[in-house]
Amino acid sequence: MPEYGDLTDLQLMILSVLWSEREATIGAIHDRLAARGPVSRKTVATILSRLERRRLVARHVEGREGVYRARVAKRAVLRSRAAKFLGALFPPHGHLAGARALDPSEVDPGDVDRLVAMLRQLQREVKDAK
Numbered sequence: 001m002p003e004y005g006d007l008t009d010l011q012l013m014i015l016s017v018l019w020s021e022r023e024a025t026i027g028a029i030h031d032r033l034a035a036r037g038p039v040s041r042k043t044v045a046t047i048l049s050r051l052e053r054r055r056l057v058a059r060h061v062e063g064r065e066g067v068y069r070a071r072v073a074k075r076a077v078l079r080s081r082a083a084k085f086l087g088a089l090f091p092p093h094g095h096l097a098g099a100r101a102l103d104p105s106e107v108d109p110g111d112v113d114r115l116v117a118m119l120r121q122l123q124r125e126v127k128d129a130k
Contacts, residue, residue: 003080003084004072004076004077004080004081005080005081005084007077007081008047010033010039010043010047011047011050011051012077013033013036014029014033014044014047014048014051014057015051015056015057015070015072015074015077016074017029017032017033018057018068018069018070019070019074019129022069023067023068023069024067024068024069025065025066025067025068026041026044026045026048026065026066026068027041027065029044029048029068030044048066048068052068055071056070056071056072057069057070057071058071074125074129075126075129078122078125078126078129079126082119082122082126
């Protein structure tokens, strides 16, 4: 399974727009992201260029504008990121045997419930992305 654990929040937000819209211009992506918080059009263009170099998005030109689409499936990214997260919490047996990512004394009340809720949400999103 390819690794997508190094994707930034902004890269994931851009991919999310592309997953929901199928295709979008820099302007359309910028408009969607700007509704959530400040981001410049130039930053969106830079991130798309980096994603294109990594072959995670593809671009074609319509008129004078580039139109982008995701080349990686949402499900693949979600699975990879979940695997990385769970691997950090629960190291494999052969690697760092006996190591624990979390000590029970470091867990605040409600943390486990929030984690379970996030994992259930992730499970729904992975199923829906099929």
